[in-house]
Amino acid sequence: MDDGADPVWSACDAVSSASTPRQRAAVPAEQYLRGTMPDLYDENVRLQEYIERRDADWKLRELLAAADFAGPRYRRFEEEISAYGLAVLRAWMRTGYIFTLTAQLGYYLDPTPAEIEELARDPEARHELADMTIALTLPAFRQRALVEGGWRVDGGAAIATYFTGAALRVFVNEFRKRRRYQQKWQTNVCQDIEVWPMPSSAGDPEIIAINGILIRDHLSSLDSRTRAVLKLVLDGYSQQEITEMLGLVSIKAVEGLLRRWRAAAKRALAGGGSS
Incomplete structure (x- = not known):
């Protein structure tokens, strides 16, 4: 038998070539079923x-x-x-x-x-x-x-x-x-984003450092959750307080939002500086 033989026919040949019922029974039922009726075998x-x-x-x-x-x-x-x-x-x-x-x-x-x-x-x-x-x-x-x-x-x-x-x-x-x-935050907080004050005592120095451009141009393009977090940061709330106020899972969620915002803010500043 050549190497490319069909496995279905190989199983059938193994059965038909047995000369006695006892020899036929020696072929595993699973192998016979897989070779002759693959759909039934898969269902089994x-x-x-x-x-x-x-x-x-x-x-x-x-x-x-x-x-x-x-x-x-x-x-x-x-x-x-x-x-x-x-x-x-x-x-x-x-x-x-x-x-x-x-x-x-x-x-x-x-x-x-x-x-x-x-x-x-x-x-x-x-x-x-x-x-x-x-x-x-x-x-x-x-x-x-x-x-x-x-x-x-x-x-x-x-x-x-x-x-x-x-x-x-x-x-x-x-x-x-x-x-x-x-x-809620989109309607009650984020609509007035352009008139938010930028207090000099805001707790995050990076936010203070890049506020000149971003408070109007960049921040308004962010999703409402990120903007709500930034609003509360600017108002001096701690990350733990922000987590509780917004119903977030953990402080890590706040940290992740701020991290992604910083990265986007720096890219925006880099692009603005080079133009």
Whole structure:
């Protein structure tokens, strides 16, 4: 037989060349099925994987229940399922697929092009939304899915899939909340940006140093969240206070906004100086 032989016919030849039923039986059923009926073989593999996964999920749930869904084992479970959920949510946000999924659940968020673009290009925006979503999903998932039995082994979904489904519903609320914050600052704060005073006592020396050009020309082109952060910095608020006032996840979110703004501001100054 040449090296380019069709694997389907190779399997069939192995069966037909056996001279007795006992010899034919010596050919593994899996190999025969894969060679003669690949679609049925693939379906059989998927079914076997589903059964194994369902069995593993059930055993995991029983182990966690034995410790009343607490202690080191449950903390490890939370860490692992959180990491999985964060990675999935961030990927869905980056591609925009998350809005397709939420619509399939009956939640029509109707994101604007600017909102889709921000999630696609801004990893910190994705991290901020995903972090808050997962943090809020965990306690509800523990109570409803595990303690109260909302997740069932015969329900069809793996534990991880059930968790991401629960996180999608939380994401809907967090996205709407974030949208409301942005709209609030855009209407109540950012419309009067050109008349903001620049106090000499503002806490950030870099902002003071480059205020001459940027307070009108550059700042007005920024997104509402960044402008709101800068407004509060100029008013002398600390990063911790800004985090609490804007409902951000952590000080790192404020630091990230300011870092990106500084980089853009310096590029603007460099361009203005060379023209």
